[in-house]
Amino acid sequence: MKTKSLLFFLCFVILFFTSSFSEFRAQNANKFVVVLDAGHGGHDPGKPTQYGFKEKDVALKIVLKIGEELEKNPSIKVIYTRKTDVFVTLRGRAKIANEADADLFVSIHCNAHNSQAYGTETYVVGVANTQRNFDVAKQENEVILLEDDYEKHYDGFNPNAPESLIGLTLMQEDYIDYSILLAGMIENNFSGKLHRKSRGVKQASLWVMHNTYMPSVLIETGFITNKSEGAYLNSNKGQNEISNAIRDAILEYKKSLDLNVGENLGLTSTIKKEEAQEYNGVEFKVQIAASSKKIEPKSYNFKGLENVSREFLGSLYKYYYGSTSDYNKIKVLHSEAKSKGYASSFIVAFKNGERVQLDDVLKTTSN
Structure with missing residues (x-):
């Protein structure tokens, strides 16, 4: 009887601390x-x-x-x-x-x-x-x-x-x-x-x-x-x-930052209805993180975001969400990234595999 009581007590303690820790993590996650x-x-x-x-x-x-x-x-x-x-x-x-x-x-x-x-x-x-x-x-x-x-x-x-x-x-x-x-x-x-x-x-x-x-x-x-x-x-x-x-x-x-997230989310439906704004030869991505750590680009590592890619540059791994030549589409993806908590994310552009200035790309005429 004492053994069963002890096991019950231990299970209760483990369950209590596990749930408390999970609650703590949930409270601090965002x-x-x-x-x-x-x-x-x-x-x-x-x-x-x-x-x-x-x-x-x-x-x-x-x-x-x-x-x-x-x-x-x-x-x-x-x-x-x-x-x-x-x-x-x-x-x-x-x-x-x-x-x-x-x-x-x-x-x-x-x-x-x-x-x-x-x-x-x-x-x-x-x-x-x-x-x-x-x-x-x-x-x-x-x-x-x-x-x-x-x-x-x-x-x-x-x-x-x-x-x-x-x-x-x-x-x-x-x-x-x-x-x-x-x-x-x-x-x-x-x-x-x-x-x-x-x-x-x-x-x-x-x-x-x-x-x-x-x-x-x-x-x-x-x-x-x-x-x-x-x-x-x-x-x-x-x-x-x-x-x-x-x-x-x-x-x-x-x-x-919080207001920008809200505004971008509000524009999502409008952006989706816009015509495609294609830039031939240009690849837009949303940079969501940079780290010295090598992290697998899986959705569970990036708050559920799919289509995450990784690039090693200098001494950092950079992580990108999405890939498209349509600037309106990347703006939607940028809003989605912010809604997931990546408030400091931003759009980047590549041409022939090389990083180029976004402003320079947008000054050119889209096709």
Whole structure:
């Protein structure tokens, strides 16, 4: 009798935890995942200042405040690259974001200069490296030199050499429009809501973002080397205002994606009724993901989507949904991909097996 009771109890426990785990997975399956990255940490304090402010501490406090606010939204899952004063490698930060299959990567920093420069800047990965942008990229990338065996892990990358920066743009090129959209919202909040000086959205070759396969931004929340702005960044008031401005931008960005999904779904029936818009010799596809992992292009791996193909390019596997020379048809497939949860998916074009700019294709006359 005791044996039967014990077996019954064990079965109940297993069933309880199995159902609880299944419910947990279901609740988190469609959440919008944001990775918050507090720059520097541990034996890397960031750039020193004469006023005693520490970038690693300011960045962490702002990140924790942003995360605390975002976690109040049941549709958002927040992941941190660090929650304490520890050193995390640049490649480790990117790995956390990629393994989480995040929708956004947001890295928080403070700027530094040998003058009393002030103001905010938000960076996306790009080749538009002015001398000032290169200086910022050099400062942020130099943390690599603090890592053991960095030559082995970063393929000979030299943060002090401009030529090393060119290749860093390739991994993020597919997400640049989304990254710029979020960056613009952040800077607009800094200038519009907080009335701070915005130095704008800029492009630079920053290693921490180049290896992530999702929209990514690096926010320079102000100059910690400026006496007045440094004190503001170091204050509870400043950190609350900055974190709220960034939180609002992330929520606004997510809302814009959600609205786009709804609009596209509403247009589906109209698009289907349109005549075919064929482009001879052109193959349109919807890019739904990019990953360092090799995943079988089966429907069960891609939320039920059929006709998924895979291509290895550079150091990433890219995954596409559909294939057609009809631009109206690919727009329908794009809507379907978004309805399945691929909010950051986008249309790409190929000609003779080579990737070409979509805008260039659409400028030509369809046949």
